[in-house]
Amino acid sequence: MLDLRGxxxxxxFLVVFLGPAVVCYTxxxxxxxxxSLVLSFFSVQPDNSYIFxxxxxxxxxxxxxxxxxxxxxxxxxxxxxxxxxxxVQNPIGLLLASLLVTKGKGRGxxxxxxxxxxxxxxVIIGFIWQLILNPLWGVAESMMRAVGLGSLFQPWLGLPEYxxxxxxxxSVWQFIGIPMILFYTALIGIPDExxxxxxxxxxxxxQVFWRIKFPLILPTIGIVSxxxxxGNFNAFDLIYTMKxxxxxxxxxxxxxxxLFYRTFFGQQLQLGNPTMGATVATMMFLIILxxxxxxxxxxxxxxxxxxx
Amino acid sequence: MKKVNFMRQTRFRGLFQHxxxxxxxxxxxxxxxxxxxxxxxxxxxxxxxxxxxxxxxxFSLIGYTTVLQRSNLIINFGNSIVVTVASLFFILLLGSxxxxxxxxxxxxxxxxxxxxxxxxxxxxxxxxxxxxxxxMASLGLVNSLTGLILIYIAQGLPLTIFILTSFMSQIPDELxxxxxxxxxxxxxIYRLVLPLVKPxxxxxxxxxxxxxxxxxxxPLIVAPSAKTATITLGVQQFLGQYVSDWNAVLSAxxxxxxxxxxxxxxxxxxxxxxxxxGAIKA
Numbered sequence: 266m267l268d269l270r271g272x273x274x275x276x277x278f279l280v281v282f283l284g285p286a287v288v289c290y291t292x293x294x295x296x297x298x299x300x301s302l303v304l305s306f307f308s309v310q311p312d313n314s315y316i317f318x319x320x321x322x323x324x325x326x327x328x329x330x331x332x333x334x335x336x337x338x339x340x341x342x343x344x345x346x347x348x349x350x351x352x353v354q355n356p357i358g359l360l361l362a363s364l365l366v367t368k369g370k371g372r373g374x375x376x377x378x379x380x381x382x383x384x385x386x387x388v389i390i391g392f393i394w395q396l397i398l399n400p401l402w403g404v405a406e407s408m409m410r411a412v413g414l415g416s417l418f419q420p421w422l423g424l425p426e427y428x429x430x431x432x433x434x435x436s437v438w439q440f441i442g443i444p445m446i447l448f449y450t451a452l453i454g455i456p457d458e459x460x461x462x463x464x465x466x467x468x469x470x471x472q473v474f475w476r477i478k479f480p481l482i483l484p485t486i487g488i489v490s491x492x493x494x495x496g497n498f499n500a501f502d503l504i505y506t507m508k509x510x511x512x513x514x515x516x517x518x519x520x521x522x523x524l525f526y527r528t529f530f531g532q533q534l535q536l537g538n539p540t541m542g543a544t545v546a547t548m549m550f551l552i553i554l555x556x557x558x559x560x561x562x563x564x565x566x567x568x569x570x571x572x573x
Numbered sequence: 574m575k576k577v578n579f580m581r582q583t584r585f586r587g588l589f590q591h592x593x594x595x596x597x598x599x600x601x602x603x604x605x606x607x608x609x610x611x612x613x614x615x616x617x618x619x620x621x622x623x624x625x626x627x628x629x630x631x632f633s634l635i636g637y638t639t640v641l642q643r644s645n646l647i648i649n650f651g652n653s654i655v656v657t658v659a660s661l662f663f664i665l666l667l668g669s670x671x672x673x674x675x676x677x678x679x680x681x682x683x684x685x686x687x688x689x690x691x692x693x694x695x696x697x698x699x700x701x702x703x704x705x706x707x708x709m710a711s712l713g714l715v716n717s718l719t720g721l722i723l724i725y726i727a728q729g730l731p732l733t734i735f736i737l738t739s740f741m742s743q744i745p746d747e748l749x750x751x752x753x754x755x756x757x758x759x760x761x762i763y764r765l766v767l768p769l770v771k772p773x774x775x776x777x778x779x780x781x782x783x784x785x786x787x788x789x790x791x792p793l794i795v796a797p798s799a800k801t802a803t804i805t806l807g808v809q810q811f812l813g814q815y816v817s818d819w820n821a822v823l824s825a826x827x828x829x830x831x832x833x834x835x836x837x838x839x840x841x842x843x844x845x846x847x848x849x850x851g852a853i854k855a
Binding site: 281283287295296298300301365369371374375378379382389394396402404491499502506540542547549553 | 598608619670671675689693699700702707708730731758760763783789794805808812822823826833837844
């Protein structure tokens with residue numbers, strides 16, 4: 266920095282501007298993240314001191330007869346949880362977005378209503394759905410009976426084979442607004458002339474979508490996918506609210522977030538273990554990192570290919 | 574003949590669009606409306622006629638009186654407001670200051686700090702919880718709102734800085750230079766630039782506010798005491814305790830929903846727009 270007479274001055278103001286944010290971010294985000302990664306290579310001694318134990322925690326997490334089934338189970342469930350979001354939430358989000366961009370009455374109203382559940386807390390949503398699906402109240406059952414599907418009703422949240430898809434669909438119900446709005450914005454951004462030119466050239470509607478709109482919203486599909494991925498592998502609140510820390514029945518709704526919480530804090534007879542907790546967090550970190558890197562590798566390139 | 578056919582087709586399509594949108598809107602709205610409706614009914618009628626609107630015979634506020642008498646929801650509300658407002662204030666203040674430095678000056682380390690501060694956009698702060706709790710304990714901030722606020726500031730900064738930096742770099746240098754020639758200090762120029770990015774600040778404010786208000790994880794882990802519980806945690810605990818008191822459960826859900834819903838109905842346009850602002854990041 267040069268002052269008016271051309272002398273170098275120390276840019277104090279830069280420190281003033283940048284300092285507080287960097288300090289706060291470093292102290293309460295980066296330092297805990299890094300220390301957590303480091304802690305996963307330590308183990309707690311009976312006197313509460315930490316000693317270095319190499320990969321022992323990871324070996325235990327992957328192979329121990331107590332912890333391994335929980336870890337692999339949570340990982341498998343989390344993958345299913347994610348796939349349900351990708352296959353249900355994001356396509357429906359795209360469908361709704363493509364309907365919202367059409368010209369017609371009430372689009373603003375529909376948009377406001379469809380996005381509404383997204384702003385509510387997961388705790389509230391979880392409880393609302395627990396009440397609705399509760400056979401005691403019978404709301405879901407009597408609605409299904411009204412459309413002739415009464416015999417299909419089951420207390421899904423209580424059945425190991427249905428509980429995970431049920432909770433995933435509740436999460437889909439809540440967060441559908443996010444992909445919807447992101448796709449909506451992307452679709453609005455496509456110039457009308459482009460579509461008109463294609464129609465004049467004799468493109469069918471399907472061709473317009475798959476050959477023009479789809480490639481142009483591909484970057485958004487990437488963003489939606491990675492946001493879904495990070496959100497799902499970091500999810501906790503909904504399962505904890507609806508099924509508690511044990512993610513029942515029989516751990517059928519256990520995902521990485523609930524496993525992390527249980528391992529760290531312990532529940533009932535199971536004692537909490539900070540370093541094993543850190544180990545689970547490190548695995549979550551690696552999974553999320555892998556997802557982010559894959560996204561950057563795939564989409565940062567594609568975006569360029571399709572740039573107009 | 575052909576034209577008529579075409580018109581019928583577009584009319585049919587318009588109808589189809591309305592049907593699909595209405596269907597999904599009902600799916601989105603129904604659970605929320607059902608809970609609100611039934612929270613104003615006697616328990617008997619919650620079960621006997623869940624789909625009916627409350628009327629003179631079925632109306633009751635018993636659930637609300639139970640909640641107000643037995644729960645800490647008022648205190649919880651206060652805590653949530655303090656935590657959210659304070660976090661938001663500091664996120665926007667520190668974030669805009671850092672963004673101003675990153676966008677306005679070429680200095681050594683600019684690229685480094687820009688990258689360093691953006692790591693936190695994709696990596697959730699939750700993953701550092703084990704060590705964060707240790708840190709809070711050593712600072713004596715467990716079960717304090719200050720602890721929560723510090724965590725939320727750190728959590729909110731990366732995205733705020735990222736977005737504001739891109740907005741601030743669009744401000745022409747001539748504007749700032751004119752200020753400098755008039756003898757304004759760099760601090761003065763920061764205050765000159767700030768109003769120019771107001772829309773972005775508004776969007777970020779909304780975008781960061783909702784997750785803080787709705788968070789369960791950190792209140793549960795860092796500040797679970799009755800005195801410091803936020804509304805999300807308070808409701809979660811109350812519902813767990815009163816699970817069999819349907820009136821109380823429904824009323825607590827409604828009370829917890831109402832502030833955010835009102836805010837949403839007033840600011841829905843801005844809120845929806847802010848999602849896009851938040852996602853441009855990636």
